[in-house]
Amino acid sequence: MSTGIKSGMIDTMSDLGKMSYGNFINGKWVKASSNETFTSLNPANLNLSLGTFASSNKKDVDTAIESAHNAFKSWRKTPAPVRAELILKAGYLLETRKEELAQIMVQEMGKVIKEARGDVQEAIDMAKYMAGEGRRLTGQTVPSELPNKFAMCVRSPMGVVGIITPWNFPVAIPSWKIFPALVAGNTVVIKPASDTPLCAIKFVEILAEAGLPDGVINLVTGSGSVVGNAIVDNPLVKAVSITGSTDIGSKVASRCGELMKKISCELGGKNAICVMDDADLELALEGALWGAFGTAGQRCTATSRIIVHEKIYQEFCHEFKAITASLSIGNGLDPDVAIGPVINRAQLESINRYVEIGKKEGAKLLYGGNILTQGDYQLGCFHEPTIFMDVNSKMRIAQEEIFGPVTAIMPVANFTQALEVANSTEFGLSLSMYTKNVNKAFAAIEELEAGIVYINAPTIGAEIQLPFGGIKKTGNGHREAGTTAIEQFTEWKTVYIDYSGRLQKAQIDSFESLDS
Numbered sequence: 001m002s003t004g005i006k007s008g009m010i011d012t013m014s015d016l017g018k019m020s021y022g023n024f025i026n027g028k029w030v031k032a033s034s035n036e037t038f039t040s041l042n043p044a045n046l047n048l049s050l051g052t053f054a055s056s057n058k059k060d061v062d063t064a065i066e067s068a069h070n071a072f073k074s075w076r077k078t079p080a081p082v083r084a085e086l087i088l089k090a091g092y093l094l095e096t097r098k099e100e101l102a103q104i105m106v107q108e109m110g111k112v113i114k115e116a117r118g119d120v121q122e123a124i125d126m127a128k129y130m131a132g133e134g135r136r137l138t139g140q141t142v143p144s145e146l147p148n149k150f151a152m153c154v155r156s157p158m159g160v161v162g163i164i165t166p167w168n169f170p171v172a173i174p175s176w177k178i179f180p181a182l183v184a185g186n187t188v189v190i191k192p193a194s195d196t197p198l199c200a201i202k203f204v205e206i207l208a209e210a211g212l213p214d215g216v217i218n219l220v221t222g223s224g225s226v227v228g229n230a231i232v233d234n235p236l237v238k239a240v241s242i243t244g245s246t247d248i249g250s251k252v253a254s255r256c257g258e259l260m261k262k263i264s265c266e267l268g269g270k271n272a273i274c275v276m277d278d279a280d281l282e283l284a285l286e287g288a289l290w291g292a293f294g295t296a297g298q299r300c301t302a303t304s305r306i307i308v309h310e311k312i313y314q315e316f317c318h319e320f321k322a323i324t325a326s327l328s329i330g331n332g333l334d335p336d337v338a339i340g341p342v343i344n345r346a347q348l349e350s351i352n353r354y355v356e357i358g359k360k361e362g363a364k365l366l367y368g369g370n371i372l373t374q375g376d377y378q379l380g381c382f383h384e385p386t387i388f389m390d391v392n393s394k395m396r397i398a399q400e401e402i403f404g405p406v407t408a409i410m411p412v413a414n415f416t417q418a419l420e421v422a423n424s425t426e427f428g429l430s431l432s433m434y435t436k437n438v439n440k441a442f443a444a445i446e447e448l449e450a451g452i453v454y455i456n457a458p459t460i461g462a463e464i465q466l467p468f469g470g471i472k473k474t475g476n477g478h479r480e481a482g483t484t485a486i487e488q489f490t491e492w493k494t495v496y497i498d499y500s501g502r503l504q505k506a507q508i509d510s511f512e513s514l515d516s
């Protein structure tokens with residue numbers, strides 16, 4: 001098979017930025033048919049480019065989908081354990097190239113090097129886990145109500161799957177979608193975020209190197225409005241999986257609804273940690289710091305609200321400010337840096353607008369609040385970690401996803417009020433309770449309205465072997481990761497095998513004697 005031709009294997013990091021990258025269609029790296037390109041910039045220094053990328057149009061997308069459609073014919077017939085072997089191989093290749101991918105990720109997305117390694121590790125974990133699924137892909141067998149009749153349910157792949165991924169986990173999130181889709185027998189067309197095309201290209205390069213047949217995985221770069229829409233609209237695409245904002249996700253879901261396509265959405269969050277007066281305060285402070293400012297707050301699971309019992313409120317705010325002040329901000333390649341840049345200028349400005357909104361709403365700015373403009377910072381997109389206190393549920397900064405290093409501390413009088421405040425947003429991804437009281441812990445598990453609940457741990461850090469996703473406006477009922485990931489990418493086929501040699505009538509024959 002022809003692989004990796006012009007994606008450009010990077011031999012040295014000094015090659016970064018000098019290369020031009022194409023789309024991956026039918027096992028080959030090809031230019032956009034329009035020949036147009038766009039660049040991906042390093043958010044720590046916008047003068048540095050990661051390279052130029054194909055600015056694709058509908059024609060490119062349709063060609064990629066056609067190739068995926070053709071490849072589906074034999075891929076679906078390839079036994080799942082054999083498909084899984086290729087995914088496992090991709091996992092091992094990812095392991096070998098973990099450091100290379102992590103270094104690229106820091107430069108393209110901005111997260112700090114330890115977290116970038118974690119992002120690649122999440123993809124390695126997913127490859128190994130989904131490779132195991134190849135020998136399971138469980139169906140159901142249940143008894144028939146009729147004699148000499150067998151009843152079962154098996155999974156069928158859906159066909160071509162369209163995958164639209166964000167920039168914040170530029171290797172992990174593609175892996176969450178691509179590996180289960182492939183192991184289940186689907187073929188894939190992925191459109192990665194335009195802020196992180198290189199990470200996705202490196203990932204796809206590894207899949208090709210693992211030996212996936214031509215057309216099984218295809219990648220098309222370009223804008224959401226052109227490439228994303230063309231994927232969603234193409235009738236050969238049977239299912240779409242998207243991670244992104246609630247605004248975009250709901251538009252894609254509406255369109256898929258019209259077209260009767262399966263759509264799984266993983267969208268916004270407004271996650272909270274609740275800290276009760278009986279909590280281990282040091283543990284809660286450490287958790288809140290990691291949850292709020294890890295990945296510069298650019299996780300859909302980020303702790304953007306900290307709900308604190310009034311008895312410990314002043315102490316918590318005081319201590320939280322002190323530990324936040326100790327975080328170093330800078331280029332994520334420096335191992336001592338805790339907070340890297342945010343993804344781009346537009347996001348930087350949007351974050352800072354929320355700081356202004358918070359001030360106007362009457363929240364007290366406890367720490368930070370500024371875009372960093374001095375020295376080397378001015379070359380990139382750096383925002384101070386920012387803490388508001390005395391925030392209430394009515395404020396926009398307590399309701400809207402900011403997606404940056406900004407968190408809101410909210411005082412509450414008791415446990416019941418903490419739960420009420422935690423549940424008071426339209427999102428429902430990840431909520432956390434810090435308490436030493438086992439009764440309160442279990443009550444919180446029951447009452448918190450979220451797809452993921454943590455006890456004595458922050459809102460970030462989900463593991464791939466459990467379902468990931470949220471309720472309310474965070475999603476549309478699907479879950480990524482875990483065995484549930486397979487649900488997004490398979491159809492059920494119910495099978496009845498009658499070996500009685502005669503016509504048997506369900507609902508009638510077995511009940512005639514009982515009726516009389």
Ligand code: UN1
Pocket residue numbers: 122168169243298299300301302459460461462463
């Ligand atoms: C995301 O922010 O979109 O649970 C995903 C976590 C990570 C995944 C975050 N494992 O924080």
